[in-house]
Amino acid sequence: MIGRLNHLAIAVPDLDAATALYRDSFGASVSEPQNLPEHGVTVVFVELPNTKVELLAALGEISPIASFLERNPAGGMHHVCYEVEDIIVARDTLKTQGLRVLGDGEPKIGAHGNPVLFLHPKDGLGTLIELEEVASTE
Numbered sequence: 001m002i003g004r005l006n007h008l009a010i011a012v013p014d015l016d017a018a019t020a021l022y023r024d025s026f027g028a029s030v031s032e033p034q035n036l037p038e039h040g041v042t043v044v045f046v047e048l049p050n051t052k053v054e055l056l057a058a059l060g061e062i063s064p065i066a067s068f069l070e071r072n073p074a075g076g077m078h079h080v081c082y083e084v085e086d087i088i089v090a091r092d093t094l095k096t097q098g099l100r101v102l103g104d105g106e107p108k109i110g111a112h113g114n115p116v117l118f119l120h121p122k123d124g125l126g127t128l129i130e131l132e133e134v135a136s137t138e
């Protein structure tokens with residue numbers, strides 16, 4: 001059911017410093033910061049030849065990454081995002097297997113304009129998993 005790795009995300013306490021590390025030290029191509037109030041984060045995407053890295057900083061009073069950053073003040077690997085062709089089919093299939101879908105279970109529009117959902121990290125081998133619906137290019 002899952003397809004390509006769309007991105008992996010790193011939560012960071014200082015987005016400017018994280019962006020500078022990837023742009024200036026690692027020589028990667030980075031996007032402009034994008035505020036996503038509905039998700040409580042600001043993101044910068046690092047474009048790699050085979051995937052993307054999403055640098056995530058907390059935005060607003062209530063952010064889903066706030067406790068993670070309290071536990072990991074220097075930042076850390078936050079989630080992996082796999083592409084699926086049909087997010088509703090994927091969600092319902094995983095729910096019947098007992099995996100917990102976070103929030104109200106309805107997809108939100110993510111940073112790429114596509115529907116996204118998150119699965120509880122305790123059901124994903126200690127890893128928070130994001131699913132993103134991406135139309136097949138085949």
Ligand SMILES: CC[C@@H](C(=O)O)C(=O)SCCNC(=O)CCNC(=O)[C@H](O)C(C)(C)COP(=O)(O)OP(=O)(O)OC[C@H]1O[C@@H](n2cnc3c(N)ncnc32)[C@H](O)[C@@H]1OP(=O)(O)O
Nearest residue numbers: 036039043064067068078102110111112118121126127128
């Ligand atoms: C930009 C939009 C979009 C995109 O298009 O790419 C994004 O990526 S948005 C990214 C931010 N959004 C989200 O992460 C939404 C889903 N996340 C959540 O709802 C919460 O972060 C969470 C997963 C429910 C955790 O919230 P938290 O406040 O940390 O809850 P707990 O403290 O109760 O944690 C429970 C349990 O899970 C462990 N945990 C928490 N986060 C992670 C993580 N990222 N990876 C692995 N494990 C995680 C936490 O340590 C707790 O474990 P125990 O202490 O053992 O119970």
Ligand SMILES: [Co+2]
Nearest residue numbers: 009054081130
């Ligand atoms: Co993401």
